[in-house]
Amino acid sequence: MRKKLWLWIAGSVLLLALLFIGFQQWGRVTTSAESLSRNEAKDLVEKRYKGEITHIEQKDDKYVIEMDRNEIIYEIKLNASNGEVLSFSKIGSKKEEQEQEPFEEEQSNQENQQELGEAGSGTKVILSESAAKEIALKEVDGIVDDIDLETSDDLMYYLVEIETADDREAVVEIHASTGKVLSISFDD
Secondary structure, three states, X not given: OHHHHHHHHHHHHXXXXXXXXXXXXXXXXXXXXXXXXXXXXXXXXXHHHOOEEEEEEEEOOEEEEEEEEOOEEEEEEEEOOOXXXXXXXXXXXXXXXXXXXXXXXXXXXXXXXOOOOEXXXXXXXXXXXXXXXXXXXXXXXXXXXXXXXXXXXXXXXXXXXXXXXXXXXXXXXXXXXXXXXXXXXXXX
């Protein structure tokens, strides 16, 4: 009789422990699958890039956000589930919208691809993805596989992954404001 009682107690404790562990695991899965709300995405981008959001829309599992920063308009693609920046690119400026002359638009497109240095108010201007790609391809011959804009402390930089002809992968790290090549590493 005593043996049966101990078996029931041990079985019940084991069942409760398994249920507890199951609920813990199930809780983590559901919270990680939740996506950022529109306001959370807006706050995240405004806090990270110190600009004014002019347009935000959700497409599939990402937000496409237009931001005005120092009269330059940027497009930011943000992963809706974890807030990771998928791309950050300059798409125009307020000055271009006001001056609708073709010569000025052509000149600003060239500046967009070779944009370096400081903006007028002292904040750093971000290179476009295409400018980072051109810089990386000058350093390593191959085909660009991926471009990511990363942030570490106050430093923003592009990581450009390039597939070389000899089936190696090069990763070129480029300062997002100056265009300076910070490092080049190869994986076999």
